[in-house]
Amino acid sequence: MRAFTETYGLLEKITVIEPEDNSCSEARVTKRVRRRPGASPLLFGRFLMSLGAFISLEDISEALPPYREEVVSIEMDPPLKEAYKKLEEDVKTALKEHRGNQSVMSVALNALLLYPDRPFRLGNLYGWEFDPETQRREKFLISATPDLSEDQVYAKERRLVEEVKGELARGRRCQIYAVYTQKRDVTRRLEQILLNEGIRVAVLTTDVPPETREGWYERQLRAGVQAVICHPKLVQTGLDLIEFPTILFYETGYSIYVLRQASRRSWRIGQRLPVKVKYLHYAETMQEGCLRLMGKKLLVSLAMEGKFSSEGLQAINDEDDILMAMARELVTEKGIGERADAVWATLQKQQEDILGTRAKEDSEAVAEQSVAAIQLIEPGPTQVDQWSALKSPLESPGRRNSPSSTSAMPGEQLTLF
Numbered sequence: 001m002r003a004f005t006e007t008y009g010l011l012e013k014i015t016v017i018e019p020e021d022n023s024c025s026e027a028r029v030t031k032r033v034r035r036r037p038g039a040s041p042l043l044f045g046r047f048l049m050s051l052g053a054f055i056s057l058e059d060i061s062e063a064l065p066p067y068r069e070e071v072v073s074i075e076m077d078p079p080l081k082e083a084y085k086k087l088e089e090d091v092k093t094a095l096k097e098h099r100g101n102q103s104v105m106s107v108a109l110n111a112l113l114l115y116p117d118r119p120f121r122l123g124n125l126y127g128w129e130f131d132p133e134t135q136r137r138e139k140f141l142i143s144a145t146p147d148l149s150e151d152q153v154y155a156k157e158r159r160l161v162e163e164v165k166g167e168l169a170r171g172r173r174c175q176i177y178a179v180y181t182q183k184r185d186v187t188r189r190l191e192q193i194l195l196n197e198g199i200r201v202a203v204l205t206t207d208v209p210p211e212t213r214e215g216w217y218e219r220q221l222r223a224g225v226q227a228v229i230c231h232p233k234l235v236q237t238g239l240d241l242i243e244f245p246t247i248l249f250y251e252t253g254y255s256i257y258v259l260r261q262a263s264r265r266s267w268r269i270g271q272r273l274p275v276k277v278k279y280l281h282y283a284e285t286m287q288e289g290c291l292r293l294m295g296k297k298l299l300v301s302l303a304m305e306g307k308f309s310s311e312g313l314q315a316i317n318d319e320d321d322i323l324m325a326m327a328r329e330l331v332t333e334k335g336i337g338e339r340a341d342a343v344w345a346t347l348q349k350q351q352e353d354i355l356g357t358r359a360k361e362d363s364e365a366v367a368e369q370s371v372a373a374i375q376l377i378e379p380g381p382t383q384v385d386q387w388s389a390l391k392s393p394l395e396s397p398g399r400r401n402s403p404s405s406t407s408a409m410p411g412e413q414l415t416l417f
Helices: 002-008 041-048 057-063 078-097 102-117 155-169 187-196 210-222 256-263 286-305 310-316 319-332 340-355 357-373 381-394 410-414
Strands: 010-017 029-036 067-074 124-131 136-144 174-177 201-203 227-230 246-249 275-282
Touching: 002 010, 002 041, 067 155, 078 102, 078 136, 102 124, 102 136, 102 286, 155 174, 155 187, 155 246, 155 275, 187 201, 187 227, 246 256, 256 286, 275 286
Parallel strands: 067 275, 174 227, 174 246, 201 227, 246 275
Antiparallel strands: 010 029, 124 136
């Protein structure tokens, strides 16, 4: 087993060098090797390449319904906008004063992503820096975040309710994603807001083991749930959310791989309804900058690979680069004036050209218009007589005895998927 893993698997070698105890002894070196999940390219080249067929959803996109993504920009309420601008200025100052400090980038930029969605009980933001005089890491204040009212329903929350109600009116259930689910939980607030609007909603958490999540969804559907809220990582692989053709990203985070995997959960084999994916964000905030940067990275991936590929997206997924780019844009204001929806519109156009969804939607729209333009004419007596005259030749003995057609009806064909 060890020899096979060394040749075709992945091994991780960990070397720990402990400091020397005194000047007379040498530092102790500890080495440990452990197996990691994964496979070497040699395994595919020698055993699987000649025996396997590797296809993606793009290869069978003609048999799938249309897939569309849309970026929804929302203006902040005046009190929230004023509080956010103050927090943003404090973060800019901290980034300039503590250039390259990872604690400032991590804490402050995540706060800028979260604060518009939860502008209360965030507390003071602190960073850490090594002090040469005390030889210790010292804490310093980045910003004291303003607390706004928890009772108010803010603009983005109102838009979410509007989107969910509109989709439910069309008979479409909604899957809602939010990335802040632990200490600064957003999902429970969204659940309460939707419940107050009469929408039956459930929240999927990490308390549900991965192997039972499919059954959990089935139980929620039987209970009449209309919308589900969860972190996108909980469903990014292994689950087909066929019953939820509308996906709403209330928050996206900055992981490209997670975003692309979670956005395709409904666009699977067996889906009959058009799939809509909408990314909600506040305009002129870090949320818009994050979406814009991810859209640009996806465009680069598309140009390099010639298609949308989760493997390729996973390969270019570098969360530190996204975080660094957001910090750089915040300080230099390089991305000011460039909207995320413009970048994603370009991305959507290239995606449609690859998948052929635009031509499919156009043909379906033309077909619907043609059907609607047909005028139904009630048959008069003359028309009935003409039909009777034509009916007898068609019902000749040879034709009457011919076997019925074996072609499948459209409904039967769809069951193949």
